[in-house]
Amino acid sequence: MSRRQPSSTRRPGGGGTFPLSGLLNSKSKSSPLLSVTLLLLGAVFLIIYAFGGSGLFGGRKDGVSRVEGDFSCTSEVQSAIPVLKKAYGGNMKNVLHVGPESCSVVSKLIKEGETEAWGVDPYEIEDADRNCKALMHKGIVRVADIKFPLPYREKSFSHVIVSDALDYLSPKYLNKTLPELVRVSADGVVIFTGYPGQRRAKVAQLSKFGRPAKMRSSSSWKQIFAEASLEENEASVKKFEEAASKMSYAPSCQIFHLSS
Numbered sequence: 001m002s003r004r005q006p007s008s009t010r011r012p013g014g015g016g017t018f019p020l021s022g023l024l025n026s027k028s029k030s031s032p033l034l035s036v037t038l039l040l041l042g043a044v045f046l047i048i049y050a051f052g053g054s055g056l057f058g059g060r061k062d063g064v065s066r067v068e069g070d071f072s073c074t075s076e077v078q079s080a081i082p083v084l085k086k087a088y089g090g091n092m093k094n095v096l097h098v099g100p101e102s103c104s105v106v107s108k109l110i111k112e113g114e115t116e117a118w119g120v121d122p123y124e125i126e127d128a129d130r131n132c133k134a135l136m137h138k139g140i141v142r143v144a145d146i147k148f149p150l151p152y153r154e155k156s157f158s159h160v161i162v163s164d165a166l167d168y169l170s171p172k173y174l175n176k177t178l179p180e181l182v183r184v185s186a187d188g189v190v191i192f193t194g195y196p197g198q199r200r201a202k203v204a205q206l207s208k209f210g211r212p213a214k215m216r217s218s219s220s221w222k223q224i225f226a227e228a229s230l231e232e233n234e235a236s237v238k239k240f241e242e243a244a245s246k247m248s249y250a251p252s253c254q255i256f257h258l259s260s
Contacts, residue, residue, distance in 0.1 A: 073163040073192040073253040074101045078108045080251065084161075084190065085112070086243040087236065091187050092159055096120065096152070098181065099163040099192075103132035103141050118157070122146045122165050146180075147173045155186040155260070163192040163253075167213040171224065178228045182260055188233055189258040193221070218254060225258065233259040 077097070085092055094116040097105040102119030109117035119141035125132065135141040144151060146165060160181050169177060181189050196215040216224070225232065236257040244251070 072101075073194055074099050074105060076251060076253045077105050077161060077163045077192055080192070080249065080255070081108055081112060083240065083243045083247055083249045084159075085115070086247065087240040088159065088187070094118075094157050096157040096160045096184065097163070098122070098146060098160060099165040101164075103128065103135050105161070105163075106135060106141055107131060120144050120146065120150065122168075146177050150180055150184055152184045154183055156184050158185070158187045160185040160189045161192070162189065164213075166191065167193055167215060174224055175228050178224070178230060178258075182230060182258060185260045188236055188260050191221075191256040191258065192253045193256070194253055221254070221256060225256075231259050233257045 077099075092115060095109055095118070097109070097117065097119045099105070100121060100123060102121040103125070106117045106119040109115050117140070119135070121141065121143050122145060124143060125136070128136065132141065136143075142151075147169065162181060166174060166177065178189075194213070194215045196217055222232075236259075240255070240257060243249075
């Protein structure tokens, strides 16, 4: 009996033992199926992630960037342009956009038609595409520090739209910049800004923006407007809210309408 035990354990497929060669063969046969399954699962997850970023799942996310939780009201401006046009009607003839990624907003306004558009980007434009370079070459979009007077005459534009620019200014500069925005507008200034807690500047951005973004509450903004002797345009606020309701538009940013 003791002599047969070694031979029985070495015998392939004998005595109910699980042979190593059988294990390898089983793995080799199941590997293609396993690989295909994993690839299909990966593709499904990528599709869900891509559509989730575009706002098709989980509600409206036009103003939210999926990169590291960053938040952009400039994206929100592009979504709000049809609502703004409906609210302001034919008065929105020539618009100045002030804020990062101004090229994208100006391009959107121009494509909408019946509106002339210009832009001021408060920061150096990095990795500008061909379209943005063309706008800058024509002088339609320019880079300018908004802490100083804007290079435009009084009432040069019907409206000024601001996004993602005032959040990086201290109260000292806000009291200078806000009246300057009103100065170059004939019919009003529209401000898009985030809610408290929505966004913080990344460490890599501090050298560009100079300071972290400060998301202020509605009451804080109203106090800043009062200190700068500026008033909200209640008629424009009402028209915008009515247009937003009819067009099922729910803004992700705070929106203020100032009188010129």
